[in-house]
Amino acid sequence: MQWYARSMFTPGAAIEAARRYRTDHAAHILRDYAGFLSIPNVTGDVAALERNATAIVDAFTERGAPMSVTQLDGVAPIITGRLPAVEATRTLGVYVHYDGQPVDSDAWLSGPFEPVLRTAKIEQDGHTIPFPDAGGNVDPDARIYARGASDDKAPFAAILGAVDALDTAGIERHTELVFLFEGEEEAGSTHLREYMQLIGDDLHVDLWLICDGPVHPTGRPQVVFGVRGYCGFELTVYGPERELHSGHFGNWVPNPAHDLARVLATCKDDSGNVLIDGFYDSTRPVDDADRSAIADLPPVEEQYRQDLGFGGHEPPDGTYIEQLLRPTFNIRGIHAANTGAGARNVIPSQATVSVDIRLAAGNDPATMLELVADHIRALGYIVLDREPTAKERRTHRHLARFLPDVGYPASRTPVDHPAANVIAAAADAAGDGGVVRLPTFGGSVPLHHFSEVLDAPVVILPIANYDNNQHAANENLRVGNLWYGIDLWAALLAGEA
Amino acid sequence: MQWYARSMFTPGAAIEAARRYRTDHAAHILRDYAGFLSIPNVTGDVAALERNATAIVDAFTERGAPMSVTQLDGVAPIITGRLPAVEATRTLGVYVHYDGQPVDSDAWLSGPFEPVLRTAKIEQDGHTIPFPDAGGNVDPDARIYARGASDDKAPFAAILGAVDALDTAGIERHTELVFLFEGEEEAGSTHLREYMQLIGDDLHVDLWLICDGPVHPTGRPQVVFGVRGYCGFELTVYGPERELHSGHFGNWVPNPAHDLARVLATCKDDSGNVLIDGFYDSTRPVDDADRSAIADLPPVEEQYRQDLGFGGHEPPDGTYIEQLLRPTFNIRGIHAANTGAGARNVIPSQATVSVDIRLAAGNDPATMLELVADHIRALGYIVLDREPTAKERRTHRHLARFLPDVGYPASRTPVDHPAANVIAAAADAAGDGGVVRLPTFGGSVPLHHFSEVLDAPVVILPIANYDNNQHAANENLRVGNLWYGIDLWAALLAGEA
Numbered sequence: 001m002q003w004y005a006r007s008m009f010t011p012g013a014a015i016e017a018a019r020r021y022r023t024d025h026a027a028h029i030l031r032d033y034a035g036f037l038s039i040p041n042v043t044g045d046v047a048a049l050e051r052n053a054t055a056i057v058d059a060f061t062e063r064g065a066p067m068s069v070t071q072l073d074g075v076a077p078i079i080t081g082r083l084p085a086v087e088a089t090r091t092l093g094v095y096v097h098y099d100g101q102p103v104d105s106d107a108w109l110s111g112p113f114e115p116v117l118r119t120a121k122i123e124q125d126g127h128t129i130p131f132p133d134a135g136g137n138v139d140p141d142a143r144i145y146a147r148g149a150s151d152d153k154a155p156f157a158a159i160l161g162a163v164d165a166l167d168t169a170g171i172e173r174h175t176e177l178v179f180l181f182e183g184e185e186e187a188g189s190t191h192l193r194e195y196m197q198l199i200g201d202d203l204h205v206d207l208w209l210i211c212d213g214p215v216h217p218t219g220r221p222q223v224v225f226g227v228r229g230y231c232g233f234e235l236t237v238y239g240p241e242r243e244l245h246s247g248h249f250g251n252w253v254p255n256p257a258h259d260l261a262r263v264l265a266t267c268k269d270d271s272g273n274v275l276i277d278g279f280y281d282s283t284r285p286v287d288d289a290d291r292s293a294i295a296d297l298p299p300v301e302e303q304y305r306q307d308l309g310f311g312g313h314e315p316p317d318g319t320y321i322e323q324l325l326r327p328t329f330n331i332r333g334i335h336a337a338n339t340g341a342g343a344r345n346v347i348p349s350q351a352t353v354s355v356d357i358r359l360a361a362g363n364d365p366a367t368m369l370e371l372v373a374d375h376i377r378a379l380g381y382i383v384l385d386r387e388p389t390a391k392e393r394r395t396h397r398h399l400a401r402f403l404p405d406v407g408y409p410a411s412r413t414p415v416d417h418p419a420a421n422v423i424a425a426a427a428d429a430a431g432d433g434g435v436v437r438l439p440t441f442g443g444s445v446p447l448h449h450f451s452e453v454l455d456a457p458v459v460i461l462p463i464a465n466y467d468n469n470q471h472a473a474n475e476n477l478r479v480g481n482l483w484y485g486i487d488l489w490a491a492l493l494a495g496e497a
Numbered sequence: 498m499q500w501y502a503r504s505m506f507t508p509g510a511a512i513e514a515a516r517r518y519r520t521d522h523a524a525h526i527l528r529d530y531a532g533f534l535s536i537p538n539v540t541g542d543v544a545a546l547e548r549n550a551t552a553i554v555d556a557f558t559e560r561g562a563p564m565s566v567t568q569l570d571g572v573a574p575i576i577t578g579r580l581p582a583v584e585a586t587r588t589l590g591v592y593v594h595y596d597g598q599p600v601d602s603d604a605w606l607s608g609p610f611e612p613v614l615r616t617a618k619i620e621q622d623g624h625t626i627p628f629p630d631a632g633g634n635v636d637p638d639a640r641i642y643a644r645g646a647s648d649d650k651a652p653f654a655a656i657l658g659a660v661d662a663l664d665t666a667g668i669e670r671h672t673e674l675v676f677l678f679e680g681e682e683e684a685g686s687t688h689l690r691e692y693m694q695l696i697g698d699d700l701h702v703d704l705w706l707i708c709d710g711p712v713h714p715t716g717r718p719q720v721v722f723g724v725r726g727y728c729g730f731e732l733t734v735y736g737p738e739r740e741l742h743s744g745h746f747g748n749w750v751p752n753p754a755h756d757l758a759r760v761l762a763t764c765k766d767d768s769g770n771v772l773i774d775g776f777y778d779s780t781r782p783v784d785d786a787d788r789s790a791i792a793d794l795p796p797v798e799e800q801y802r803q804d805l806g807f808g809g810h811e812p813p814d815g816t817y818i819e820q821l822l823r824p825t826f827n828i829r830g831i832h833a834a835n836t837g838a839g840a841r842n843v844i845p846s847q848a849t850v851s852v853d854i855r856l857a858a859g860n861d862p863a864t865m866l867e868l869v870a871d872h873i874r875a876l877g878y879i880v881l882d883r884e885p886t887a888k889e890r891r892t893h894r895h896l897a898r899f900l901p902d903v904g905y906p907a908s909r910t911p912v913d914h915p916a917a918n919v920i921a922a923a924a925d926a927a928g929d930g931g932v933v934r935l936p937t938f939g940g941s942v943p944l945h946h947f948s949e950v951l952d953a954p955v956v957i958l959p960i961a962n963y964d965n966n967q968h969a970a971n972e973n974l975r976v977g978n979l980w981y982g983i984d985l986w987a988a989l990l991a992g993e994a
Contacts, residue, residue, distance in 0.1 A: 241806025265762030309738025312894030397809030
């Protein structure tokens with residue numbers, strides 16, 4: 001088809017129509033979106049996710065898109081569909097996920113599924129205001145707080161708004177969309193590949209757009225050419241069979257929390273270097289095109305430090321983007337017995353750490369996990385895939401349970417791929433400050449399935465603000481970023497061949 | 498007074514009377530004790546502790562001991578009293594604490610304040626049986642499960658049983674007891690000294706008996722000449738101001754859990770040696786009398802390993818008792834974000850460890866804590882006594898909050914002190930296998946107040962089984978150890994000058 005080779009993009013009229021529409025109908029768009037966000041969507045809660053799927057299907061069906069729901073037993077459904085266009089000369093694939101991260105943190109200032117509008121972000125003293133009434137508007141710096149507001153329900157609101165804007169203005173769509181909406185991304189997309197294999201025959205497109213993640217920290221629009229892969233593990237080390245009195249047995253009976261601290265200290269140094277043998281060996285080297293894109297990236301380091309509140313980055317030298325092009329070793333949680341008011345004078349019986357590893361291009365997930373297990377063995381541990389037996393606990397000083405979570409590899413489309421030109425031009429026109437071309441995101445999305453099963457190139461087209469508290473408490477979407485999404489999608493839908 | 502220099506102890510008749518009594522009245526003794534254990538006694542719960550105090554006062558008042566309750570505002574009351582004797586030629590001080598550790602563990606197989614009787618310990622498949630009816634008896638290996646069953650309500654049941662046994666047999670008491678019952682021991686005995694200073698004029702005794710802790714692991718009776726001191730701290734290190742997405746920021750924004758692991762790894766090595774500068778310098782050396790008592794101690798190392806379920810002790814060489822004579826560094830809990838099913842892909846915002854330090858004779862608590870703080874500073878941390886400010890978080894890579902808990906020093910009575918001879922002889926006669934003289938317990942009890950404020954020598958006279966799950970879930974008392982306690986106290990109360 002090679003439409004991108006034949007076209008230049010002139011998005012002016014569509015973007016103007018979108019801006020007019022979302023100015024006139026801000027109240028309707030925001031209240032509609034708040035209604036969607038009020039449907040709980042914690043990953044794994046299949047019943048709740050089915051309610052989200054119904055809402056999504058209804059919204060697109062109303063706008064003339066035939067939709068279809070496929071569901072494996074006990075798994076959140078996958079939604080496919082096709083939004084037709086007049087004399088369509090290109091077909092874009094649109095991937096969005098409608099599940100969200102758990103909401104167990106007690107740091108939420110409002111219910112994760114009771115969306116509220118704030119005048120600004122909490123850290124800038126944003127206070128709650130009512131959603132506007134018909135005809136009213138809100139400052140683009142206002143934020144909608146709810147789980148999923150940015151990750152990843154925002155693209156639904158943007159596409160629906162864009163379709164309505166073009167309809168209202170009487171502008172035809174010349175781009176056909178093929179939808180693939182997943183409900184299991186935050187649980188590792190366990191069944192995405194199986195779903196793709198079931199329904200892939202209906203999913204031929206020219207280019208997949210992965211609609212997820214944040215725009216550039218500067219607020220500039222962004223197109224991203226890759227993602228990191230993911231794997232992880234939970235490691236438990238063992239002390240006495242039950243918690244023991246620390247006075248009678250402290251420093252005689254081994255303390256598993258201290259054992260675990262020593263293991264972890266050997267895994268990564270204070271400068272952020274992972275010390276596990278071979279950990280960096282398989283990483284694909286950065287090429288000249290990458291280096292050229294990297295050289296154009298705005299610096300983010302100082303803004304990150306101020307916005308995120310930390311006093312110095314792990315690698316004393318180097319840049320943020322360099323970190324994204326190598327694998328990570330991140331402790332996402334550690335636990336043994338109690339701290340604070342509940343602390344008791346005991347030797348804990350076991351200590352557990354949960355680690356996620358973000359993979360760079362070239363890293364094989366299973367191999368990376370085996371390097372970690374080898375490292376733990378080399379420290380003198382017997383590494384089990386289960387709880388140790390009573391006899392093992394009495395026989396070995398160093399016992400570990402290692403539970404690998406083999407995720408998926410990284411994926412990177414060449415930054416000089418021609419298909420991205422038109423997409424980048426639309427983003428450039430819809431947003432402020434000029435589009436940023438990022439070689440890879442830090443986050444993980446199962447892009448590798450798209451190239452492996454659906455055989456099409458992939459780029460990521462985010463709309464959320466970068467300071468959205470994704471995965472944490474008080475997740476939010478900046479209203480201005482929703483407006484950008486509507487403008488962007490209006491441009492993409494209207495764009496002629 | 499020096500009664501111990503003039504007396505030889507002949508406990509035969511009293512012990513026989515006690516054995517007869519507790520055989521005939523086992524049902525009454527056990528049901529009465531279960532009733533007492535069913536009164537919740539978690540340390541800090543003043544209202545519940547007041548109910549315990551009332552029960553204790555009633556029980557001793559009924560037996561002819563004038564009792565008195567003193568209470569500081571918002572603090573569990575201290576109970577004093579005096580059990581008279583016929584032509585008393587000696588006065589023993591009796592210290593017991595009636596508060597217990599928290600009960601938040603979900604490992605309890607029965608309610609911590611719903612006492613149950615089991616045929617044996619849980620680990621030996623002990624199953625629940627009803628408390629016996631009048632005239633019934635139970636195997637001495639049966640266990641009573643409840644918080645406080647061993648630590649430290651057992652001495653109340655033992656003394657009350659002994660008083661009743663002698664009364665029933667018509668044997669006169671020739672030993673006067675002075676009681677000091679505390680309700681704040683498990684919270685660090687914060688007000689014990691103040692209480693002693695308020696009421697110390699009524700507390701002149703020849704020798705204080707601290708009734709707490711377990712007998713020797715072999716089951717042999719035990720007299721203990723010292724305790725370790727206690728101090729501790731909670732240390733929090735800081736990452737980003739809020740939890741961050743580990744994909745976007747992992748290995749760029751510092752991970753406080755990994756920082757904390759590295760700090761802890763520098764504090765103690767895998768062989769149990771504390772690596773903090775000066776940590777062992779102030780410890781009082783072991784003398785010849787200690788060495789002689791130590792040489793007589795039965796070996797416990799292999800039994801501990803089998804009973805407690807661990808595969809090798811921290812110091813590869815050396816004995817258990819050697820560890821008790823040097824200070825410890827024990828992680829009692831560590832926490833950052835979540836593990837298990839609740840784990841999220843985040844960089845935690847902070848990581849906290851709670852540490853207790855058991856002090857040997859010679860260690861000053863405040864000085865030991867300062868050594869730890871110095872160690873953390875030497876690693877490059879700015880050590881605060883509060884949360885860091887937003888500005889500090891943006892300025893310093895390594896920030897720590899160090900909250901010291903200055904407890905109290907160790908205390909050790911010389912193992913050749915003559916006052917202990919009679920006590921040891923009674924324990925020897927009441928128990929099986931010969932009395933063990935232990936230079937120090939591993940546990941901490943505020944003995945130093947007794948010598949400093951009340952000006953009398955102190956020994957510890959435990960009755961609980963050593964495998965009592967003290968401080969943990971499923972705390973229990975072996976019935977045979979309660980019987981030993983009754984026999985022992987009958988001997989002590991009856992013993993002539």
